[in-house]
Amino acid sequence: MVRVGILGAAGYTGGELIRVLVHHPEVEIVFANSESNAGNRVADVHEGLLGDTELRFTDQMPFDQVDVVFFCFGHGKSEAFLQEHTIPAHVKIIDLAQDFRLKGDHDYVYGLPEMSRDAIRQCQHLANPGCFATCIQLGLLPLAQAGLLTHDIAVNAITGSTGAGQKPGATTHFSWRNDNMSVYKLFAHQHLHEITQTLNELAPASAPHVADPLTEGYDTDGITVDFIPYRGDFARGIFCTEVVKLDQPQSADSIVALYKDYYRDAAFTHYCDAAPDLKQVVGTNKALVHVEVFGRKVVITSMIDNLLKGAVGQAVQNMNLMFGLNEKAGLGLKAIAF
DSSP, rough: EEEEEETTSSSSSHHHHHHHHHHHHEEEEEEEEEEEGGTSBBBSSGGGGGTOOOOOSSSOOOOOGGGGGOOOOOOTTTEEEEEEEOTTTEEEEEEEEEHHHHSSSOOOOOOOHHHHHHHHHEEEEEEEEHHHHHHHHHHHHHHHHTOOSSSSSEEEEEHHHHGOOOOTTTSSSHHTTTTTTEESSTTOOOHHHHHHHHHHHHTTTSSOBBGGGGGGOOOOBSSSOOOEEEOSSSOOOOOEEEEESSOOOOOOOHHHHHHHHHHHTTTSEEEEESOOOHHHHHHTTTTEEEEETTTEEEEEEEOOEEEEIIIIIHHHHHHHTTOOOTTTTOOOOOHHHH
């Protein structure tokens, strides 16, 4: 039995993580930390958990009683927390924020199972990928590994309102978000760093240095991505389209075969022969990928649930790998009926 502690348990990701773990056959939640909600029933804050758990939030952090701790903090808070608190060396850490996703002076493994399953199995500290980053990378990994990516990659992706977190803001109120769409962080989304890090690791010689003033602040020595994110008028899910212009034409059959082979043994990522719909992944830990070829252009459609495969579902998938459990344990979630 894996004993789990959760920090930042009162937010969207904390609540979704509890929802998954209370039904995990190999997990005991030892504590769910939230200073502002200490003593309150978890189900009084995350009302969808009514009847699933009698767990209460606590302001305590008994790290000596757990095997793994999940950081469900906002971005930038994980590193600060570790500077102020000591977690025993034997306790594994899974960080859902962006603090350790880029390579640096730390030992965190970037937790994208479709790329780094063996490294994840061996790691003590794991940086869970971002939601946009997961969806976009799953669309591009097969081309990157095959050395077919060029500098010319365009991405459009739309995300649900839960991607902005639980704290209300001007662009998350129902009256603004409903029946509305908008773009934000054009060519400057924070997930671009981890995306380009992955693509250039897999295909370091695929693209030459290109000076591009629109990517100021981003590494342009290699593959870059022109990414336009959209706010959608739905609660959860990410729908992504990617256009890659190849150096040489490739047959549709060869590109499809490439994707099917790459994801043949993936636990949750599936290639679709027909173009998929977002509702096929919402409420699940699935990622669906589809490609079409138009001469030298490959159009990829990929989609995930941003709170599951884009956050806590992938974090639990990674936990399963880190503890030698069945990769799918606790993640037999059903799609929302439609």
